[in-house]
Amino acid sequence: MLKTSTSRLSPPSGLRLLNLGFGVWTALVFVFLYLPIFVLVVYSFNTSRLNILWEGFTLRWYLEIADNVRIIRALKNSLIVASFTTLASVIIGTAGAWLLHRYRYRFSRTIQTLICVPMIMPEIVLGVSLLVFFTVVGLELGYLTVILAHVTFCFPFVLVAVQARLQGLDPSLEEAAMDLGASPLKAFWLVIIPCLRPAIVSGALMAFTLSMDELIVTVFTSGLGSATLPTVVFGMAKIGLNPMLNALSAVFVVTTIAFVLFSNHLKKLSAR
Amino acid sequence: MIEIQGVTKRFGEFTAVNDVSLHIKAGEFITLLGPSGCGKTTLLRMLSGFETPDAGLIRIAGEDVTRLAPYRRNVNQVFQSYALFPHMTVRENIGFGLRMQKVAAAESARRIDEVVALVALQGFEDRKPGQLSGGQRQRVALARAIVPRPSVLLLDEPLSALDAKLRGQMQLELKRLQKHLGITFVFVTHDQEEALTMSDRIAVFNHGRLEQLGTTTEIYHQPRTAFVADFIGETNLLPADLIDLTGATARVRLEGGLELNVNAAQWPAGLRRASISIRPEKVHVSKQRVACENVFEARVAVELFQGVLDRLVLEFTGGTRLTAVVANESALLEAIHEGDRVWCGLHADDLVVVRTE
Numbered sequence: 001m002l003k004t005s006t007s008r009l010s011p012p013s014g015l016r017l018l019n020l021g022f023g024v025w026t027a028l029v030f031v032f033l034y035l036p037i038f039v040l041v042v043y044s045f046n047t048s049r050l051n052i053l054w055e056g057f058t059l060r061w062y063l064e065i066a067d068n069v070r071i072i073r074a075l076k077n078s079l080i081v082a083s084f085t086t087l088a089s090v091i092i093g094t095a096g097a098w099l100l101h102r103y104r105y106r107f108s109r110t111i112q113t114l115i116c117v118p119m120i121m122p123e124i125v126l127g128v129s130l131l132v133f134f135t136v137v138g139l140e141l142g143y144l145t146v147i148l149a150h151v152t153f154c155f156p157f158v159l160v161a162v163q164a165r166l167q168g169l170d171p172s173l174e175e176a177a178m179d180l181g182a183s184p185l186k187a188f189w190l191v192i193i194p195c196l197r198p199a200i201v202s203g204a205l206m207a208f209t210l211s212m213d214e215l216i217v218t219v220f221t222s223g224l225g226s227a228t229l230p231t232v233v234f235g236m237a238k239i240g241l242n243p244m245l246n247a248l249s250a251v252f253v254v255t256t257i258a259f260v261l262f263s264n265h266l267k268k269l270s271a272r
Numbered sequence: 273m274i275e276i277q278g279v280t281k282r283f284g285e286f287t288a289v290n291d292v293s294l295h296i297k298a299g300e301f302i303t304l305l306g307p308s309g310c311g312k313t314t315l316l317r318m319l320s321g322f323e324t325p326d327a328g329l330i331r332i333a334g335e336d337v338t339r340l341a342p343y344r345r346n347v348n349q350v351f352q353s354y355a356l357f358p359h360m361t362v363r364e365n366i367g368f369g370l371r372m373q374k375v376a377a378a379e380s381a382r383r384i385d386e387v388v389a390l391v392a393l394q395g396f397e398d399r400k401p402g403q404l405s406g407g408q409r410q411r412v413a414l415a416r417a418i419v420p421r422p423s424v425l426l427l428d429e430p431l432s433a434l435d436a437k438l439r440g441q442m443q444l445e446l447k448r449l450q451k452h453l454g455i456t457f458v459f460v461t462h463d464q465e466e467a468l469t470m471s472d473r474i475a476v477f478n479h480g481r482l483e484q485l486g487t488t489t490e491i492y493h494q495p496r497t498a499f500v501a502d503f504i505g506e507t508n509l510l511p512a513d514l515i516d517l518t519g520a521t522a523r524v525r526l527e528g529g530l531e532l533n534v535n536a537a538q539w540p541a542g543l544r545r546a547s548i549s550i551r552p553e554k555v556h557v558s559k560q561r562v563a564c565e566n567v568f569e570a571r572v573a574v575e576l577f578q579g580v581l582d583r584l585v586l587e588f589t590g591g592t593r594l595t596a597v598v599a600n601e602s603a604l605l606e607a608i609h610e611g612d613r614v615w616c617g618l619h620a621d622d623l624v625v626v627r628t629e
Contacts, residue, residue: 172355175322178342179349180420181372190368194359 025035035148037253044246061247071248074232078142081218081228082211085150089207092151093158094200098192100159101166102174116160126153127220134221141223149221150211157210158203198266205263209256273298273456274424275321279328281314288314291328292329296424301450301457303467306477307503312460315477316426319458320349334425343372348417349426354409362412363388363397369420370445387415392451407438414446418453425450427459431466443469464504468492476500498626501549508550508594511628514539521565521620524548528590532618533565538625539615547628554622555596557584557614564617570594575610584608612620 044062048055065071096115100108117154118126130149156206173195176186215230222231229252237245274296281289289311296302304312313488316448317323318330321342331337337345348369355366363384388394391411401409410430417425427446431439447470452459461467465475467488474491476483476499484491484500495501497507512524522536532548540546557560573593574585577600584596594616598608608614 170353170355172351172353173357175320175342176349176351176355176357176416177368179320179347180369180416181343182368186372191357194357197359222440260279 014242026108039251041250044243044250046243046246046256049243062251064244065248065251068244070232071229074227074229077143077226078162078212078228078230081150081226082148082208084143084147085154085211086204088147088151088206089155089158090200090204093155093203093207094162094193094196096155097159097162097166098188101163115156119156123137123214123216127217130217131220141221141226143226145221145223146218146226146228150214150216153217154207154210157206158200161199161203161206162196165196169195198269202263202266205259205266209263213252213256273300273333274458275329275331276315277329277331278345279315279318279325279330281311281318281323281325287480289318289325292477292480292482293328294475294482294485296456296458297455298456301447301459302471303459303461303471303474304477305461305464305467305474305503306483307462310477311480312462312477313428316428316458316460318351318425319343319424320347339571344420347426348420349423349428350413350417350430352429354401354413354430354433356409356416358401361398361400361403362393365401365412366415366419368416368597373420383419387419390418390452391415392581406434407442410434410442414449418449418455422455424456424458427457429461430459432463434460435483439466446470468504474504478503482535493624495549495624495626498547498549498628501547503625506552506595507598508548508552508555509626510548510550510592510594512546512548512625514544514546526592528588528592530568530588530590530592532623533620534625535620535624538623540625540627543627545628547626548620549624550594550618550628552583552595552597554619555586555594555607556617556619557596557598558617559608559612559614561615562617565620566618566623568616570614570616570619572608572610572612572614575608577593581607586614588616 019269043054045057045059046054047058047060100112105111126149130145130152134141134145134148169192173191174184174187177191178184182190212228213230214228215234218231222228229248233245233248236242267270274294275347276292276294276296279289279292280287292311304315306312314323318325319332321337321340321344328338329336332345332347337347357368360368366385366387367380370383375383388397391414393408393411393415396404396408401412404412404510410433413430431442431446434442443466446457446459459467459470468491471488473485473487475485476491478499484496486494491500491504495504495507500604501507502509510526512526514522515525515531516523517536517539521533522539523531523533524539526530526548532613534548556564561567568588570586570588572584573587574583576583580600582600584598586594587595588594596616
């Protein structure tokens, strides 16, 4: 972050002006980033059906969400998908990070790169290719396909987080555990996993958030019954903007920010 | 206790340990000493089971452990980094080995208390390793390794992370602990002073080979190779050619033309060329002629005042130079200074003949 406050030994006036300029610039960037979200949250409490005029405060839209069967069902689906995605991502990501860290492979650098590709691959490409794949394999679209699709781009985040933690870990820890009589599996479970816990939790939160918010890949891979919240919201938004969507988005924004902040906090803890 | 027979370990092209045979007695404090990369740590890791020899045999207490997994050996190690489990308290760290052995809670608690008292960590049991000082962590690592009552304790440069003063203290404490427990200690270090202070015997390694095995005094006073003479303590190493070998005395010529009398028994049979090792404290320097088998006149080329000691570099006719260490000048009846002409005496018994590779 830029430091705009002038120090006690006041710097030359030119520098002060430059600092002030940077301060204003920073503020503008944040306004650009957060004003729309702020407006959206404010209007979710608006009595008017239109997002233009402020008429009065109400919680009506929030109550309407709770009564909307489609939305509640989609929310349930989202939670199911995100939970299983997180679970699978944690297992695959942690195991993968450990194996890549602990053992030497001939193409470990290539493997590493290939694992990280889904993180940056355009979602549309991922969505289409997975749809084609599921069709070829003969998997019926449903919970399983959505979860599989989400895991492909979620587990690398866990893997990367765990890997960063492993790099800072004393390599003698595992040996010390085995030296004291622990089998390799016990050493991993009793010593390595507890040391990795902050990274695992942070990676899991990342995976959960990504899965909850995912739209494009989900559109391609979900069946009728397994539509998640973002896909349903997207469908509703196509018909027309509704203050209920504002309210729903507000809930989403607050939850997501909370998750990200918590995940960052854990990352900081694990960096110690 | 430990029998190491013809053990070799290679990492790719590099031979870390080359055909080493070593017999370690029960209850002794043995140090594996050598410069970094000499194979001492690899040998230790083969004793703990983290490396498997490519050739040879390792027996501990009669049992062949060459290929036994580390967690099946009755051997514990103190790691250089201590490797304390950061998420466990001091008590949980120390108790880890007993937990793995499924020792009953009551007995486990008793044994932990006993060891905690032994390493003076009372009051710190509930702390995490992150809340301890370097010296305290060292004690926890030690306690954790001895509480399962191993037949052998392996120590991999455990004192290298401590400051000089604390290191000196811990050296004495380790020695006391070893005597008290009666466990065989195998200690790895590159610090020759540390090795001399603590060990019963020292095994000196270089380039993966065992150079010499002996008691501390043997290693210091009777080094067999130029490497050992040079690595342990400080020495003057002078290449010498044999010119006469009759009776009890061998006469050799140094490179500058200086001729010395050494004990014939020391000269390796069949060799024409070897090195003479002279410890700086064995060089007698005086303004009067001294009575010795070898007496020369010399000039003090350099004088370095070092507090307790005075270090002199003597130069002889022909250009040969020798470092001498004498008690500091005020302790001498007649002070010796740079540029002085002095007499230098070397007893034949103090001249050690070593093989040059």
